[in-house]
Amino acid sequence: xxxxxxxxxxxxxxxxxxxxxxxxxxxxxxxxxxxxxxxxxxxxxxxxxxxxxxxxxxxxxxxxxxxxxxxxxxxxxxxxxxxxxxxxxxxxxxxxxxxxxxxxxxxxxxxxxxxxxxxxxxxxxxxxxxxxxxxxxxxxxxxxxxxxxxxxxxxxxxxxxxxxxxxxxxxxxxxxxxxxxxxxxxxxxxxxxxxxxxxxxxxxxxxxxxxxxxxxxxxxxxxxxxxxxxxxxxxxxxxxxxxxxxxxxxxxxxxxxxxxxxxxxxxxxxxxxxxxxxxxxxxxxxxxxxxxxxxxxxxxxxxxxxxxxxxxxxxxxxxxxxxxxxxxxxxxxxxxxxxxxxxxxxxxxxxxxxxxxxxxxxxxxxxxxxxxxxxxxxxxxxxxxxxxxxxxxxxxxxxxxxxxxxxxxxxxxxxxxxxxxxxxxxxxxxxxxxxxxxxxxxxxxxxxxxxxxxxxxxxxxxxxxxxxxxxxxxxxxxxxxxxxxxxxxxxxxxxxxxxxxxxxxxxx
Numbered sequence: 001x002x003x004x005x006x007x008x009x010x011x012x013x014x015x016x017x018x019x020x021x022x023x024x025x026x027x028x029x030x031x032x033x034x035x036x037x038x039x040x041x042x043x044x045x046x047x048x049x050x051x052x053x054x055x056x057x058x059x060x061x062x063x064x065x066x067x068x069x070x071x072x073x074x075x076x077x078x079x080x081x082x083x084x085x086x087x088x089x090x091x092x093x094x095x096x097x098x099x100x101x102x103x104x105x106x107x108x109x110x111x112x113x114x115x116x117x118x119x120x121x122x123x124x125x126x127x128x129x130x131x132x133x134x135x136x137x138x139x140x141x142x143x144x145x146x147x148x149x150x151x152x153x154x155x156x157x158x159x160x161x162x163x164x165x166x167x168x169x170x171x172x173x174x175x176x177x178x179x180x181x182x183x184x185x186x187x188x189x190x191x192x193x194x195x196x197x198x199x200x201x202x203x204x205x206x207x208x209x210x211x212x213x214x215x216x217x218x219x220x221x222x223x224x225x226x227x228x229x230x231x232x233x234x235x236x237x238x239x240x241x242x243x244x245x246x247x248x249x250x251x252x253x254x255x256x257x258x259x260x261x262x263x264x265x266x267x268x269x270x271x272x273x274x275x276x277x278x279x280x281x282x283x284x285x286x287x288x289x290x291x292x293x294x295x296x297x298x299x300x301x302x303x304x305x306x307x308x309x310x311x312x313x314x315x316x317x318x319x320x321x322x323x324x325x326x327x328x329x330x331x332x333x334x335x336x337x338x339x340x341x342x343x344x345x346x347x348x349x350x351x352x353x354x355x356x357x358x359x360x361x362x363x364x365x366x367x368x369x370x371x372x373x374x375x376x377x378x379x380x381x382x383x384x385x386x387x388x389x390x391x392x393x394x395x396x397x398x399x400x401x402x403x404x405x406x407x408x409x410x411x412x413x414x415x416x417x418x419x420x421x422x423x424x425x426x427x428x429x430x431x432x433x434x435x436x437x438x439x440x441x442x443x444x445x446x447x448x449x450x451x452x453x454x455x456x457x458x459x460x461x462x463x464x465x466x467x468x469x470x471x472x473x474x475x476x477x478x479x480x481x482x483x484x485x486x487x488x489x490x491x492x493x494x495x496x497x498x499x500x501x502x503x504x505x506x507x508x
Contacts, residue, residue, distance in 0.1 A: 009164055010130045012138035017131055019078070021061040023089045027081040028053060038327075040413055041080045041162065045193060045201040046183060047155040052077070068143040069152045075136040076159040082129045083166070083459040084413060090125050103412065103455060107327070110407050110415075110451050119457030119467070126461040133163060146178035151191070154182035161209075167460070169419030171216045176209075180221040187229045199231045200259055204335070206230065207263035211342040214270040215420075219279050222267060236261050238305060245308035252325055255313055255332060262309070265302055266339045269295075273343065278350045287354055292387055299343065299394070306340050309333075310405075327410045334405040338416060341398045345423065348391040355381075355388050393436040399424050400441050403448035415452050418460040425449040425466050429473060443477060446470050 031042045031049065042049045052073055059065035063074055082090050086104070096104075099116040103109045140146075140160060145153040161176035186192050193199070206227065210220045222230075236244075241261050244250065276282050276291040313333045317326060402416075402424060409415055416424075425446065427433050434442045450470040453462065 010134035013134045015135040030081040045198040072139045079132040115451040117454045121458045122461040203263045210267045210270045220271040250312045330410045348395040351388045403445035
């Protein structure tokens with residue numbers, strides 16, 4: 001298997017991989033949820049894993065004996081499983097070391113004093129993963145899963161969209177759009193579960209999909225009506241929930257049920273951001289400063305909820321609960337902070353883009369242009385810089401918050417996708433972004449993102465060079481500190497800022 005272009009999803013190809021019964025069983029086993037380690041893909045309530053597992057058993061694990069839509073779903077799930085599998089069929093015959101196995105089995109993989117670099121595993125599994133993905137795409141096209149509504153087809157569409165984001169940080173695809181259509185149709189036909197736990201999961205996954213669209217500059221896929229249709233759950237007012245978190249000791253049920261209001265608020269803020277700032281149409285329009293001021297105020301209120309929720313979760317974690325409950329509390333805390341971070345990072349990136357455009361545009365305002373036009377342009381640019389600084393401060397503090405909760409992430413499969421980790425690491429590598437946090441906080445956060453990238457590299461072929469760049473960056477500061485303590489501060493330590501850092505990292 002050879003792929004000339006690994007920077008985008010593979011072209012569909014007919015199935016040719018010879019998957020033995022043992023390999024299929026092993027890959028499906030990776031996806032099975034255990035009480036203390038539910039897999040984030042198969043916890044999606046739209047994915048009928050149990051039913052598919054039963055069908056595979058009835059057909060003696062023969063993929064060709066399944067119906068076409070079940071076969072597509074099976075291939076999609078096997079592709080996801082191949083991202084985390086340790087089977088020799090996926091990774092080859094080289095053994096996995098003791099340190100790596102400890103990370104894979106740990107309930108806190110980033111708390112080891114030394115986190116091993118697992119990136120070579122991502123490269124070893126890449127050919128099989130891409131082949132399975134290409135075969136899944138071919139089968140999906142043959143089965144017309146984007147146009148034929150069913151639970152299985154909705155699940156396959158979601159997984160194919162998920163793979164596109166996890167692998168390349170992209171979301172725009174016909175399958176992602178089809179998934180939303182299928183879920184909407186299933187809800188209208190009364191075919192979605194109304195179980196309280198399942199509705200809570202649907203709420204969470206609507207939030208995730210909305211944030212993925214937001215971060216890639218696309219339109220948020222779910223309308224307000226979709227939310228009501230898919231999860232007809234009465235929402236607790238945001239202010240009331242904040243008050244409850246601040247004034248009384250909450251139970252685990254209180255925390256988990258707050259996901260409804262939390263996720264709904266995230267989706268609303270994501271939708272507003274996309275429609276007024278980051279979406280395809282909004283980017284072509286002048287900056288709406290009135291929206292921006294109101295949006296910052298909304299984010300402040302939302303962060304009050306986040307802070308109160310994290311305090312309650314921290315208090316509950318100190319109590320004695322089962323490993324399963326503790327797992328979900330840690331996952332909930334990290335998920336809340338990551339969702340907040342997605343809103344903040346998108347705001348920062350879009351304002352930074354507009355600031356760069358303004359700088360370019362203002363250079364054109366020169367001789368021959370009336371002075372009042374020039375003054376107006378400068379005032380507009382100054383106001384934008386004020387908003388950008390505000391967003392930069394929020395992002396700096398958020399980077400630290402994410403790193404702190406990430407150290408407690410209860411499983412390797414719960415870590416942020418590679419593209420998101422890379423984005424936050426690059427943010428901290430830019431000196432101008434270190435505002436409202438201490439240098440020590442920024443370095444500790446960078447160490448955490450580096451360790452996470454080393455672990456996520458187990459599943460993802462990392463070609464960015466960011467891990468090596470961070471190591472160089474941290475070493476430079478270590479040398480600075482050493483000379484400073486000796487009484488010989490370095491005026492120019494040779495640290496390289498900006499894009500050159502990434503050129504060095506990518507060349508290593």
